[in-house]
Amino acid sequence: MQDRSQYSAAASLPGYIYQCRLALLESLKRLKSAPDIAVAIETLDDVVFEKDGSPTEVIQVKSLSVNNANFSQCDDCSGQMV
Numbered sequence: 001m002q003d004r005s006q007y008s009a010a011a012s013l014p015g016y017i018y019q020c021r022l023a024l025l026e027s028l029k030r031l032k033s034a035p036d037i038a039v040a041i042e043t044l045d046d047v048v049f050e051k052d053g054s055p056t057e058v059i060q061v062k063s064l065s066v067n068n069a070n071f072s073q074c075d076d077c078s079g080q081m082v
Contacts, residue, residue, distance in 0.1 A: 018063040023047045
């Protein structure tokens with residue numbers, strides 16, 4: 001059953017899932033070179049990498065939900081969620 005109340009955050013859920021997936025992917029990329037790095041979601045910004053309690057990288061994530069997307073007509077489709 002879908003919650004269609006004015007306070008529902010259901011429409012934001014795909015964006016939050018995208019943030020988590022991006023944070024996981026970027027964490028795995030950094031694992032060999034920085035095994036003690038920490039990642040936080042929704043703190044200083046969408047995704048934050050920290051070392052010794054200090055931010056080392058802050059990433060703002062934007063997702064775009066597109067129905068029937070035609071990526072051949074997209075100039076920069078990286079980071080888009082379909």
